[in-house]
Amino acid sequence: MNIRIRKAIKEDCTRMMELIYELAVYEKAAEEITVNFDHFVDAGFGDKPIWWAFVAEQTDALGKKEVQALALYYIRYSTWKGQSMYLEDLLVTEKLRGKGVGTLLFDALFTEAKEKKYTGIAWQVLDWNEPAINFYKKMDAVIFDAGWMNCTVHF
Amino acid sequence: MNIRIRKAIKEDCTRMMELIYELAVYEKAAEEITVNFDHFVDAGFGDKPIWWAFVAEQTDALGKKEVQALALYYIRYSTWKGQSMYLEDLLVTEKLRGKGVGTLLFDALFTEAKEKKYTGIAWQVLDWNEPAINFYKKMDAVIFDAGWMNCTVHF
Numbered sequence: 001m002n003i004r005i006r007k008a009i010k011e012d013c014t015r016m017m018e019l020i021y022e023l024a025v026y027e028k029a030a031e032e033i034t035v036n037f038d039h040f041v042d043a044g045f046g047d048k049p050i051w052w053a054f055v056a057e058q059t060d061a062l063g064k065k066e067v068q069a070l071a072l073y074y075i076r077y078s079t080w081k082g083q084s085m086y087l088e089d090l091l092v093t094e095k096l097r098g099k100g101v102g103t104l105l106f107d108a109l110f111t112e113a114k115e116k117k118y119t120g121i122a123w124q125v126l127d128w129n130e131p132a133i134n135f136y137k138k139m140d141a142v143i144f145d146a147g148w149m150n151c152t153v154h155f
Numbered sequence: 156m157n158i159r160i161r162k163a164i165k166e167d168c169t170r171m172m173e174l175i176y177e178l179a180v181y182e183k184a185a186e187e188i189t190v191n192f193d194h195f196v197d198a199g200f201g202d203k204p205i206w207w208a209f210v211a212e213q214t215d216a217l218g219k220k221e222v223q224a225l226a227l228y229y230i231r232y233s234t235w236k237g238q239s240m241y242l243e244d245l246l247v248t249e250k251l252r253g254k255g256v257g258t259l260l261f262d263a264l265f266t267e268a269k270e271k272k273y274t275g276i277a278w279q280v281l282d283w284n285e286p287a288i289n290f291y292k293k294m295d296a297v298i299f300d301a302g303w304m305n306c307t308v309h310f
Contacts, residue, residue, distance in 0.1 A: 051232040077206040120309040154275040
């Protein structure tokens with residue numbers, strides 16, 4: 001597979017946004033994406049970053065490298081637990097799914113979260129997304145909690 | 156009622172943590188609080204703040220001021236919507252509930268979120284918490300989404 005996991009750099013942003021669109025088109029929700037590309041780059045690599053990411057970079061037979069998956073997180077703050085990592089997006093391009101890339105990204109996230117002394121990692125999964133839920137069930141120590149509703153106001 | 160809503164300052168942290176404990180004791184979950192007080196203060200008022208808060212300060216008949224409610228948030232990042240405000244905690248001390256303090260805090264959050272050009276505000280509510288859900292239903296434009304499970308790994 002020839003995959004290397006590394007921290008995202010500014011130059012990855014175009015390809016990252018392409019992967020984000022790929023998934024949104026698959027979910028028939030591309031029109032929901034209203035984020036501005038310059039804001040996306042600035043929020044990750046400006047003076048005050050508020051998101052961080054790992055990417056999975058594949059090298060093909062000709063030596064060409066391309067980012068094929070990403071895990072993007074921000075820091076949440078719980079008044080009970082302190083700082084933890086909130087995994088906002090984990091996505092793998094369609095042709096590379098089921099090959100363990102998600103596990104490699106999770107390994108990198110866990111290592112990073114422990115190094116930074118975060119108290120844990122949290123994310124959400126759609127309650128009908130059985131493949132994803134089964135994937136998370138195979139991981140150690142994941143606590144599932146279905147008793148919450150998300151409330152959102154968009155301006 | 157003599158309530159003033161203002162931004163939290165460092166000196167509020169002791170009373171804020173007291174209110175956080177008051178609620179946790181009420182929920183019979185005080186032992187779940189593992190956050191360290193110095194970390195709490197540093198995460199809000201150190202070199203790199205990751206939470207911000209509004210407090211409701213009450214002045215009594217003798218002119219004594221005390222914080223009786225708080226709304227604590229951090230900035231989330233959505234790859235679809237960009238930066239938004241995530242309301243982690245909204246809590247009002249028991250004797251002041253039902254008097255409109257929550258609404259005053261929400262007003263301050265909305266004003267702040269619009270000034271900072273966030274794309275919206277999000278929070279979660281327990282799906283059995285009818286008084287809270289009814290309160291949010293009276294607000295404008297709240298979208299409720301129950302189809303997600305929270306996944307958490309604590310280290």
